[in-house]
Amino acid sequence: MPIDxxxxxxxxxLSRLRIPEGNMDEMVTELxxxxxxxxxxxxxxxDDVLPMNSVVEDMNLREREDVINDGGxxxxxxxxxxxxxxGYFLVxxxxx
Amino acid sequence: xxxxxxxxxxxxEIVVGLEVHCEVISKAKLFSxxxxxxxxxxxxxxxxxxxxxxxxxPVINHECVEQAVRTGFGLNAxxxxxxxxxxxxxxYADLPNGYQISQSDHPIISDGYIDVDLENGETRxxxxxxxxxxxxxxxxxxxxxxxxSFVDLNRAGVALMEIVSRPDIRSPEEAGAYLRKLRSIVRYxxxxxxNMDEGSMRCDANVSVRRPGEPYGTRAEIKNVNSIRFVMxxxxxxxxxxxxxxxxxxxxxxxTRKFDSVKGETRSMRSKETxxxxxxxxxxxxxxxxxxxxxxxxxxxxxxxLPDAKKKRFIxxxxxxxxxxxxxxxxxxxxxxxxxxxxGHDAKKVANYIMGDLxxxxxxxxxSIAESPVNPENLGRMVDLINDGTIxxxxxxxxxxxxxxxxxxPDQIVEEKGxxxxxxxxxxxxxxDDVIAANPxxxxxxxxxxxxxxxxxxxxxxxxxxxxxxxxxxxxxxxxKLDA
Numbered sequence: 271m272p273i274d275x276x277x278x279x280x281x282x283x284l285s286r287l288r289i290p291e292g293n294m295d296e297m298v299t300e301l302x303x304x305x306x307x308x309x310x311x312x313x314x315x316x317d318d319v320l321p322m323n324s325v326v327e328d329m330n331l332r333e334r335e336d337v338i339n340d341g342g343x344x345x346x347x348x349x350x351x352x353x354x355x356x357g358y359f360l361v362x363x364x365x366x
Numbered sequence: 367x368x369x370x371x372x373x374x375x376x377x378x379e380i381v382v383g384l385e386v387h388c389e390v391i392s393k394a395k396l397f398s399x400x401x402x403x404x405x406x407x408x409x410x411x412x413x414x415x416x417x418x419x420x421x422x423x424p425v426i427n428h429e430c431v432e433q434a435v436r437t438g439f440g441l442n443a444x445x446x447x448x449x450x451x452x453x454x455x456x457x458y459a460d461l462p463n464g465y466q467i468s469q470s471d472h473p474i475i476s477d478g479y480i481d482v483d484l485e486n487g488e489t490r491x492x493x494x495x496x497x498x499x500x501x502x503x504x505x506x507x508x509x510x511x512x513x514x515s516f517v518d519l520n521r522a523g524v525a526l527m528e529i530v531s532r533p534d535i536r537s538p539e540e541a542g543a544y545l546r547k548l549r550s551i552v553r554y555x556x557x558x559x560x561n562m563d564e565g566s567m568r569c570d571a572n573v574s575v576r577r578p579g580e581p582y583g584t585r586a587e588i589k590n591v592n593s594i595r596f597v598m599x600x601x602x603x604x605x606x607x608x609x610x611x612x613x614x615x616x617x618x619x620x621x622t623r624k625f626d627s628v629k630g631e632t633r634s635m636r637s638k639e640t641x642x643x644x645x646x647x648x649x650x651x652x653x654x655x656x657x658x659x660x661x662x663x664x665x666x667x668x669x670x671x672l673p674d675a676k677k678k679r680f681i682x683x684x685x686x687x688x689x690x691x692x693x694x695x696x697x698x699x700x701x702x703x704x705x706x707x708x709x710g711h712d713a714k715k716v717a718n719y720i721m722g723d724l725x726x727x728x729x730x731x732x733x734s735i736a737e738s739p740v741n742p743e744n745l746g747r748m749v750d751l752i753n754d755g756t757i758x759x760x761x762x763x764x765x766x767x768x769x770x771x772x773x774x775x776p777d778q779i780v781e782e783k784g785x786x787x788x789x790x791x792x793x794x795x796x797x798x799d800d801v802i803a804a805n806p807x808x809x810x811x812x813x814x815x816x817x818x819x820x821x822x823x824x825x826x827x828x829x830x831x832x833x834x835x836x837x838x839x840x841x842x843x844x845x846x847k848l849d850a
Contacts, residue, residue, distance in 0.1 A: 284642065284643055284645075285457075286457050323450050323648040323653075323654060324648070324650075324653040324654065326653055329653060330653075330656055331426060331652060331653050331654065331655050331656065332425055332426075333425070333426050333427070333428040333431070334394070334399065334425045334426065334427055334428065335427075335428060335429075336392050336393050336394050336427050336428065336429030336430075337393065337394060337399060338393050338394050338399060338400070338401045339394075339399040340394075340398055340399035340400045340413035340415075341398075341399070341400030341401055341410065341411045341412055341413050342410055342411075343412070343413070343414075344407075344408075344409045344410050344412070346414075347409055347412045347414075347417050347519070348409060353514070355511075355514075355516070356408070356516075357407060357408040357409050357410070358408050358409065358507070358510075358516035358517055358518055359409070359459075359516070359517035359519075360511070360514045360515070360516060360517070361459045361514065361515050361517055362513070362514065362515070363508060363511075363512075363513055363514055363515050364458070364459050364506065364508075364515050
């Protein structure tokens with residue numbers, strides 16, 4: 271997959287990472303190398319192989335009963351918040 | 367009759383698919399033991415899992431799975447024995463993990479349909495592509511502070527069923543009928559309370575237009591419309607907008623739009639160029655969800671009678687017209703009320719009183735049928751009193767009003783207020799004679815050919831009887847006496 275500066279910029283936006291202009295070319299080179307290496311996987315024929323979505327496929331998903339046994343710990347939930355008010359987290363204004 | 371937009375350059379057809387998010391009724395959240403109840407104080411119903419603390423692992427709530435399966439039966443759909451949870455990645459302040467646990471290519475339910483009834487009596491089948499389970503996000507408040515948004519995570523992690531229709535909807539009316547039917551079904555099943563104004567049912571609409579018979583056009587997605595009426599308005603507006611764009615030589619861009627219910631228009635939120643890329647991948651914290659046959663069969667056996675089946679039964683068992691049956695089954699509680707009221711009584715007449723007088727009272731008092739001031743047994747009994755001639759249908763209006771006010775049985779009311787119908791011929795004759803004797807001039811006019819006066823005599827005598835005279839007998843006697 272070809273990686274260009276536009277793509278790196280877009281990846282930066284999607285992952286909320288600031289990529290300084292000076293690092294752009296390096297990122298393009300590095301990502302191209304990495305993806306090229308990963309692309310080798312395409313050489314393997316997987317036409318008849320189902321995707322593996324877990325390494326423990328012979329186990330059942332653990333389930334819980336519909337019981338309220340958590341929550342009510344607002345102080346702990348908010349303990350690491352950079353900013354809070356009246357029991358709410360405060361974040362820079364986001365309006366779409 | 368299809369819905370066609372008459373453009374400057376010809377006819378256009380609209381194509382709509384709806385994505386409806388239904389908040390699942392369960393005590394605890396989809397992957398944590400925190401409570402789901404609406405209206406609690408901010409961040410008091412949040413566990414470390416919901417807040418995305420490092421190292422916390424999701425464990426699925428079995429009840430949410432059962433609710434999805436029940437709903438799947440209600441949508442005449444395939445229950446997939448194996449489904450897989452995936453992460454849908456995006457950054458927003460209401461989503462602490464930076465991803466929503468959802469299902470992508472292996473949903474728990476797929477390929478169903480529901481039949482919707484339209485105003486003109488037609489029934490349309492709307493396909494359901496899928497239903498999948500996912501987490502709800504938290505809530506943001508933007509108006510509390512000049513530069514900050516407030517975040518409440520109480521809703522974060524509550525289970526949602528996203529129900530995706532096929533693009534089978536062809537008019538705003540069909541969209542409304544689809545939503546009402548879907549709401550009715552989930553309420554019957556008890557898997558979602560369907561309250562759009564509280565946000566426990568939310569709708570996104572995919573709208574496009576095309577020339578009849580041509581392939582689908584490019585669609586726009588209208589996000590989060592919070593009432594059935596607004597969904598219909600938004601679709602109507604958006605389709606018109608697209609026709610105008612296309613006819614003036616423009617093209618439709620695939621984008622997300624927001625409906626402004628005050629202005630009644632849709633506005634662009636984000637275009638494809640800045641669209642998010644969700645980068646779905648299977649959630650490594652959760653292995654596939656596998657349902658066993660025993661559970662599926664148990665749930666199938668426990669399914670309540672749903673609106674379509676109930677409607678059919680009401681038509682067959684009670685001899686109701688299809689329209690009436692449809693009205694009565696729309697809400698489970700109304701159907702239950704009707705069945706109690708109709709039991710052993712004249713069901714058709716009971717249905718009329720429910721849809722007429724009772725609905726009017728409930729509407730006026732802002733009450734649900736469960737809070738009805740008239741209990742169903744009394745309504746049924748009142749219909750008996752009409753049918754056996756104890757009261758006339760005119761007097762029944764008064765009896766009904768007294769039942770609303772006083773909550774007594776119709777027998778008590780008729781007794782206490784002396785509303786029993788007069789069916790004694792001699793008593794009615796006497797009243798007629800009195801009226802005739804008191805109005806010799808009117809009698810002369812009548813005999814002189816002014817036959818319209820017959821109604822006047824009937825009215826006078828009915829008034830003299832305080833409305834209690836049997837109307838049929840009264841009519842007959844007045845005519846007989848005057849013509850004598």
